[in-house]
Amino acid sequence: MIKNRLITGYRSFELNVFKDDDPKVAVVKNCLKLTLIPLIEEGTEWFLVGGQLGVETWGAEVILDLKLLYPNIKLALIMPHEGFGSNWKEEKREKLLQIKKRADYVNSTSHQPYENPSQLRNHQAFMLQHTDGAVLVYDTEYPGKTQYIYKEILRLKEQENYELVSIDFDMLQNSYQD
Structure with a gap:
């Protein structure tokens, strides 16, 4: 039984989403909900x-x-470094703040402001080490930044029985049509 799961995938700009009222957001959220409920159960x-x-x-x-x-x-x-998101636009910072307020646990893997890419690699490693599986919104035909964690998850899957639940573009499209 998987007790701890990572949720990750594309950044909003990789999906050409620039506003919260974009219909793609509702599709992704609905597909995530339909995927997460059985995992919770x-x-x-x-x-x-x-x-x-x-x-x-x-x-x-x-x-x-x-x-x-x-x-x-x-x-x-669990953010990658101190001050994560502080340079975002106001409405995006507010979104992160609302999540922080309602989350059960908030921390960062590096307690320093952003200094170099090693903080991001360390963050990824930490998140994978502290979970037994991942829910990943990712399609191999459209790699983006998510390809790096995808490759690491595949490596873990082979070595440590790490569980991957993928949501690809076909699943998103089918969710939209339903």
């Missing part, structure tokens, strides 16, 4: 996100909504 307790705009923040919002039906689940927001 199978025993997942903690969901970890890093706070990136896109799948991670949408996933956090879905978990926070699902807490009404499943009060036993928890959300951890």
Whole structure:
């Protein structure tokens, strides 16, 4: 039984989403919800996100909504470094702040401001080490930045029985049509 899962995937700009009222957001969130409910019912307790705009923040919002039906689940927001998101536009900072306020656990893997890419690699390693599986919104035909964590998850899957639940563009399209 998987107790801790990472939720990650594309950044909003990789999906050409620049506003929260874009219909694609509702499709991704609905698909995440339909994917997460059976995982919760199978025993997942903690969901970890890093706070990136896109799948991670949408996933956090879905978990926070699902807490009404499943009060036993928890959300951890673990950002890559201190001050993460501080240079974002006001409405994006506010979105992250709202998630911080409602998350069950908030921290960062580096307690220093951003200095170099090693903080991001260390953050990715931390998130994977502290989860037993991932829900990944990713399509191999459109790699983007998500390809790096995808490759690491595949490596873990082979070595450590790490569980990957993928949501690809076909699944998103089918979810939209339903």
